[in-house]
Structures are given as structure tokens and as C-alpha cells.
Amino acid sequence: MLRLNDILDKVTAYYPEANLDVLRKAYIYSAKVHGGQVRKSGEPYLTHPLAVAFILAELELDEASVATGLLHDTVEDTLATTEEIESLFGKDIAALVDGVTKLAQIHFQNREEKLAENFRKMLIAMSQDIRVLLVKLADRLHNMRTLEHMPSDKQKRIARETMDIYAPLANRLGISWVKVELEDLSFRYIKPLDYGDLSDKLGKTQKEREKFIEDVTAEIRSVLKRAGLPEFDVSGRPKHLWSVFKKMVSKSIPFEEVHDLIAFRIIVDNVGQCYETLGHIHSIWRPIPGRFKDYVAMPKPNGYKSLHTTVIGPKAERIEIQIRTDEMHHVAESGIAAHWSYKEAGSVATIVKGNDSFAWLRQLMNWQRELVDPNEFIDSVKVDLFADEVYVFTPGGDVLELPRGATAVDFAFAIHTQVGETCIGAKVNGRLIPLKTELRNGDTIEILTRKGQKPNKDWLEFVKTTRARTKIRAYLRMLERERSLQIGTELLEKEFKRYGASLSKFVKSKAIEKAYEGTKHGSAEDVIIHVGYGKMAAQAVAQKVLPDDVFRKPQEKPPTKSRLGQLIDRVARRSSSGVIIDGIEDMLVHYARCCYPVKGDAIIGFVTRGRGLTIHRRDCQKIHQLDPERRITVNWDNKVDLSRPMSIRVVSDDREGMLSELSNAFTKNKMNISQAICKSRGDGTAVNTFKCGVISLDQLQKVVKALEGVKGVRSVERAKNVEPQ
Numbered sequence: 001m002l003r004l005n006d007i008l009d010k011v012t013a014y015y016p017e018a019n020l021d022v023l024r025k026a027y028i029y030s031a032k033v034h035g036g037q038v039r040k041s042g043e044p045y046l047t048h049p050l051a052v053a054f055i056l057a058e059l060e061l062d063e064a065s066v067a068t069g070l071l072h073d074t075v076e077d078t079l080a081t082t083e084e085i086e087s088l089f090g091k092d093i094a095a096l097v098d099g100v101t102k103l104a105q106i107h108f109q110n111r112e113e114k115l116a117e118n119f120r121k122m123l124i125a126m127s128q129d130i131r132v133l134l135v136k137l138a139d140r141l142h143n144m145r146t147l148e149h150m151p152s153d154k155q156k157r158i159a160r161e162t163m164d165i166y167a168p169l170a171n172r173l174g175i176s177w178v179k180v181e182l183e184d185l186s187f188r189y190i191k192p193l194d195y196g197d198l199s200d201k202l203g204k205t206q207k208e209r210e211k212f213i214e215d216v217t218a219e220i221r222s223v224l225k226r227a228g229l230p231e232f233d234v235s236g237r238p239k240h241l242w243s244v245f246k247k248m249v250s251k252s253i254p255f256e257e258v259h260d261l262i263a264f265r266i267i268v269d270n271v272g273q274c275y276e277t278l279g280h281i282h283s284i285w286r287p288i289p290g291r292f293k294d295y296v297a298m299p300k301p302n303g304y305k306s307l308h309t310t311v312i313g314p315k316a317e318r319i320e321i322q323i324r325t326d327e328m329h330h331v332a333e334s335g336i337a338a339h340w341s342y343k344e345a346g347s348v349a350t351i352v353k354g355n356d357s358f359a360w361l362r363q364l365m366n367w368q369r370e371l372v373d374p375n376e377f378i379d380s381v382k383v384d385l386f387a388d389e390v391y392v393f394t395p396g397g398d399v400l401e402l403p404r405g406a407t408a409v410d411f412a413f414a415i416h417t418q419v420g421e422t423c424i425g426a427k428v429n430g431r432l433i434p435l436k437t438e439l440r441n442g443d444t445i446e447i448l449t450r451k452g453q454k455p456n457k458d459w460l461e462f463v464k465t466t467r468a469r470t471k472i473r474a475y476l477r478m479l480e481r482e483r484s485l486q487i488g489t490e491l492l493e494k495e496f497k498r499y500g501a502s503l504s505k506f507v508k509s510k511a512i513e514k515a516y517e518g519t520k521h522g523s524a525e526d527v528i529i530h531v532g533y534g535k536m537a538a539q540a541v542a543q544k545v546l547p548d549d550v551f552r553k554p555q556e557k558p559p560t561k562s563r564l565g566q567l568i569d570r571v572a573r574r575s576s577s578g579v580i581i582d583g584i585e586d587m588l589v590h591y592a593r594c595c596y597p598v599k600g601d602a603i604i605g606f607v608t609r610g611r612g613l614t615i616h617r618r619d620c621q622k623i624h625q626l627d628p629e630r631r632i633t634v635n636w637d638n639k640v641d642l643s644r645p646m647s648i649r650v651v652s653d654d655r656e657g658m659l660s661e662l663s664n665a666f667t668k669n670k671m672n673i674s675q676a677i678c679k680s681r682g683d684g685t686a687v688n689t690f691k692c693g694v695i696s697l698d699q700l701q702k703v704v705k706a707l708e709g710v711k712g713v714r715s716v717e718r719a720k721n722v723e724p725q
């Protein structure tokens with residue numbers, strides 16, 4: 001068991017001037033309040049805070065962080081209060097303990113909304129003090145090390161959460177040893193069989209591997225000595241299980257075919273020697289093209305620097321070699337903790353400022369301020385935290401880091417909002433490419449812009465970065481408001497004119513605000529926009545705003561259909577969405593991807609933030625999760641024939657000629673099939689899935705009837721998903 005002295009020794013080793021009294025005091029206090037508590041393992045509870053504090057000392061953090069490790073569960077699990085901690089240990093430590101306590105209340109759940117909120121809280125906690133997160137990581141690491149004492153359902157949940165959230169965070173913070181350990185511990189509980197199998201196999205070949213490591217390191221040593229390199233260190237160690245397993249899965253190869261199981265590392269004195277060493281290695285062993293990576297000239301976003309190469313080594317084995325200096329090695333292992341020295345204050349602002357490695361953290365914090373919808377936020381964080389990166393160049397030679405799959409539009413927005421908003425095309429390595437082309441490592445990108453150009457809503461289909469998505473949505477929101485304001489104004493002007501009244505006078509005299517006082521409509525503009533959206537009728541507004549005697553005496557007949565029609569035509573001809581919302585056709589309309597409505601289905605609309613209207617089927621399960629306030633009545637526009645995607649699933653006898661008879665049923669009813677998949681179930685039946693374009697429910701019913709008429713058909717149904725399964 002760990003003792004306080006182990007921690008004190010560790011801290012003194014890297015920070016001789018540390019105030020050890022505060023650690024002793026924290027230990028005594030923690031022992032007192034946790035007294036009598038035991039962990040699931042049966043050990044005294046105190047073993048846990050001690051272990052957490054020790055991990056924090058291994059990260060070489062300041063005494064306040066280490067003390068927080070000792071105290072981190074006191075407010076959560078005992079009668080201790082933040083006030084008491086503050087009076088005993090001061091504001092700094094009290095704030096850290098408070099931060100960790102708040103984080104502890106976050107349980108990551110499957111429900112997306114909760115997850116989003118939790119991420120926000122986590123970031124807010126981080127933005128106050130990054131040390132809170134480091135303590136939390138240490139806490140999680142020790143809990144994972146002792147997870148075997150938990151009931152098995154909890155083990156799985158906690159391991160999953162660790163794999164999804166904490167390991168990527170440790171990686172993003174650059175603390176690789178914590179990341180590696182968290183991944184392997186999670187792997188053990190998430191896939192116990194694979195884990196057991198793999199560690200068995202590694203165990204069996206251990207002797208061989210040790211011999212191999214010995215041989216290779218000896219050969220590297222002798223080469224570098226002969227070359228006259230004064231001081232260096234060579235080592236080799238097996239890669240961690242999770243990374244081996246990931247490789248087996250991604251390449252679908254068995255364990256026996258994973259060759260580079262061992263990573264060799266050469267640590268030299270300075271940057272020049274890194275490249276020199278690389279030269280010597282390449283002169284004895286042939287490098288594999290495309291595997292050399294220069295993270296020294298182009299560090300990873302978490303600050304990682306190193307040269308990587310893979311060569312054909314002795315016995316024609318592929319071996320992977322990393323070359324770096326001592327300092328690079330320290331950063332590689334400790335990440336943000338290495339940048340952050342005990343001499344500085346621990347706020348994110350000070351660490352992140354002026355340190356390009358943590359630009360992502362800075363951006364993340366900015367985005368969370370810009371985004372309105374927590375789900376939008378979770379999408380973004382997932383993408384930005386967990387995706388791999390590509391590195392691309394500006395024409396001026398600056399490097400930009402973007403998530404994998406990012407496009408020219410992402411690049412444009414990364415340069416500047418205005419460049420993004422006005423971009424009309426892009427050149428990659430001098431050649432014109434479509435805007436949605438995915439960028440590749442090393443591409444040089446030039447963005448072509450035109451003044452007055454506006455973002456296109458189709459871009460949302462392919463952009464990958466939060467920044468681009470946020471900016472495009474913000475623009476569309478603004479556009480939609482403007483349009484609704486324009487439509488609402490025109491409709492209300494007409495309506496008011498019928499009573500001889502002028503809308504603008506009522507707007508100026510604030511009569512509209514007065515009439516709507518106490519309702520959720522705070523301003524005249526808001527009322528007008530609601531009319532424009534179709535959520536309020538112009539007549540209802542007139543009735544509420546106009547004095548009774550004026551409202552009772554219309555001077556004009558209601559506008560004839562054709563006049564209203566003209567008005568709508570004028571503002572709405574630009575697009576035809578296929579649905580009508582109280583006579584207004586011009587809204588951004590999306591069809592929900594959960595229920596895929598077609599004309600004729602009973603439908604309902606949801607006004608989304610900034611993305612117009614989403615149309616669901618009335619019997620869609622998803623609508624129960626949506627805010628009823630945003631529901632509006634919509635009808636199909638009978639004048640428009642829109643082809644909507646759908647999948648139809650037919651279970652039939654498995655016999656020759658079936659497919660052609662089935663597809664005939666579609667053709668006869670003029671329905672296009674874009675994809676047909678036939679799967680024999682091996683019991684004499686087959687499942688046929690047709691992806692098709694449906695214009696109306698009517699047409700669908702005809703096709704279903706025709707399909708049911710085919711001999712050997714057992715059932716026909718509208719599939720839940722459009723993608724054939």
C-alpha cells in the first residue's frame with residue numbers, strides 16, 4: 001500500500017521547494033473524514049485518495065493538485081464542506097476540490113442531450129482550471145485499476161465511458177501513458193474474450209520477443225557508436241494491447257500477421273542528431289516508403305514531437321522506430337502536464353495562451369459559447385475531439401490542422417469567416433476541385449472567393465468542422481429570419497390595409513408590443529417573424545392589435561385568392577418544398593431521416609433552430625422527444641410532385657425469376673428503383689430490399705398491391721430505414 005511518504009518523496013524529487021506541510025495536512029484531514037469508510041475491495045477508503053495523489057505526483061504537478069488528489073472525494077463522500085476546505089487549505093485548493101466534486105456528479109449517459117450538457121459542464125470546469133481535469137483523469141485511472149471489485153454491469157458501463165471520453169481526452173491532452181493504460185484497462189472489460197486471447201498470445205511469444213528486442217537494440221547501438229554519436233539511449237517495448245487489437249480489426253488480420261508489435265525508441269541529445277540518427281538507420285535498413293513521419297517539423301496538435309520511420313530490419317521484419325530528444329520524450333509522455341510547470345498558475349488561459357499545441361482547447365471553449373443547441377455542440381465536440389487530423393497548407397506555406405474528411409469549405413472557414421462565406425471554388429495543388437472534395441495530408445489549398453457570394457445550405461451536407469458548420473448555420477438562421485420578417489411584413493401590411501390602418505404606424509407607436517405584453521413575443525419584430533413563419537395568422541394579429549371599432553369595419557373585402565396567391569408566388573417561387581404551412585411555401589424544409597414521409601402520409605412539422613422546418617410522419621416515434629412548442633400544422637402541397645426516398649422490404653419464396661417479377665411491379669407503376677438487394681435466407685425464402693423514389697402514398701399503395709400479387713410473395717412492408725439492411 002502507498003504511504004504518504006512515497007508521495008512526499010516523489011514531489012520533492014521534481015520540486016524540492018514544495019510546501020510539504022500542505023500535503024501532510026491534507027492527508028491527515030482526508031484520513032479523518034474518510035475514517036471508517038472502505039472501498040468495494042475491502043481496503044480502507046484512504047488508499048484511493050493516496051493513489052490518486054501519487055498519480056498526480058507522477059505527472060509532476062504542483063502541491064495544490066497533489067493535495068487536491070488527497071482531498072478530491074471529501075466533499076462528495078463525507079461530511080466535509082467546501083467552506084471547511086477553504087478555511088483549512090485556502091481558496092485555490094478549495095476551488096479545485098469543488099471543481100472535481102462537480103465533475104464527479106456528471107454521469108455520462110447514452111441520452112445525447114445529457115451527454116451534450118455534460119460535456120459543456122466539463123469544459124466549463126476545465127476553462128476555470130485545467131488541473132481539475134487532470135485530477136479527474138488520475139481519479140479515473142485509479143478507479144479503472146481497481147475496477148475488478150465492481151459488479152459486472154457497472155464495469156462495462158464505466159469501461160465504455162472511459163474508452164469514449166477519458167482516453168481520448170488524455171490523448172488530446174497529450175498524456176500518452178495515461179491514455180495507453182486507460183485504453184488497455186477499458187479493453188479488458190469491454191471485450192474480455194479478445195483481451196484474454198490477445199494477452200495469452202503475447203505471453204506465449206514473450207521470450208522470442210525479448211530476444212528480438214535485444215538483437216535490434218544492440219545493432220542500433222553499434223551503428224550509432226560507429227557513427228560517433230556521443231550520447232543516446234535505445235529501447236524497445238511491445239505496443240499496448242488495444243493498439244494491436246485495433247490493427248488486427250482494421251486490417252482484418254490475425255495476430256500472427258501483425259508485424260510491428262514492438263516500437264523502438266532512440267533518444268538523442270538535440271534536434272540535429274534526430275535527423276542524423278534517422279540517416280544512419282536508413283543506411284542500414286531499407287525504409288518503407290510512406291511510413292516516415294516528421295512530427296518534429298510538424299508537431300501533432302497535442303504537442304507531440306518525434307521522427308517516426310518503419311524499416312525492413314533484421315530477418316526481414318518490419319520494425320517501427322521513433323527518434324526524439326529528451327525534452328520531446330517528456331512532452332510525449334506527459335503532454336499538457338509537461339508544458340504546465342508548477343511555477344505557473346494553473347488556469348487554462350495561462351497554459352493555453354501562446355501555446356499553439358493547445359489551440360484546440362481554446363477553440364473548443366469558444367465554440368461552446370457560440371453554439372445554441374447542446375446537440376449541435378455534442379456533434380461538434382465528438383468530431384473535433386475524436387477524429388484524426390489532416391495537415392494541409394495555405395498557399396503561403398502555413399500549416400493548418402483539420403479533422404479527417406474536412407473539405408475545401410472547412411479550410412476556407414478555418415482561414416477566415418469571410419473567406420468561407422464568400423468562397424466559390426478551390427484549387428488543390430493548383431487544380432480546380434469541387435468544394436466537397438476531401439482534403440488529404442500535404443495538400444496545398446487556394447480558395448477562390450467572390451464578393452457578395454453567400455453560404456449554401458448544401459454545404460452542411462459535407463462540412464466536417466464545427467467552425468464551418470456553426471458559421472453556415474448562423475448565416476442560414478439569419479437568412480431565414482430576414483425572409484420571415486419580409487413575408488410577415490407583407491402579409492400584415494395587406495391585412496392592416498383592409499381596415500384602413502397602416503402597419504408601420506402601429507410598429508412605431510409600439511402598439512404591437514403593448515398588445516402582446518406578457519406573452520412570449522417580446523417585440524413587434526418577433527410577432528411579424530412568427531407571422532412570416534406561418535406560426536401565427538395575420539388576421540389574429542390584426543384582431544389583437546387594432547382597436548375594436550377599427551377591426552369591426554373592414555374597408556376592403558378580404559384579399560381574393562389570386563391577390564394573396566400573387567403575393568405568395570412573388571416571395572415563394574424560389575423553391576418548392578412540397579409542403580404548405582398556412583399558405584406559405586417558402587421555408588427551408590427538411591424531411592426527417594427517421595420516418596421518411598411521402599406525400600399522403602399524415603405529417604407534422606417542427607420548427608428547428610436555424611434549419612427551417614423538419615417534416616415527420618405523425619406516427620413517428622421521434623416526435624415525442626421534440627419540443628411540443630415547436631410543432632406546427634403542415635399539409636402536403638398537392639401541386640408539387642416530389643420523389644422521396646424509401647425502402648420496401650419484400651419477403652418471398654427464393655426462386656428464379658422472382659427479382660424480375662418484383663421489379664416489374666415497380667415499373668408498371670412508374671416507380672424508380674435505385675437499388676435492389678436480394679438475400680437468400682437459406683430456408684427457401686429470400687428478403688428483397690428495394691430502395692426507390694416514391695411520389696405519393698397513392699403510388700406506394702399501388703406498388704404494394706402489385707407486389708403482393710406476385711406469386712410466392714409472403715409479405716411486403718415499408719422498411720424503417722431507407723438504407724437497405
Ligand code: MN
Pocket residue numbers: 048072073139
Ligand atoms: Mn475518487
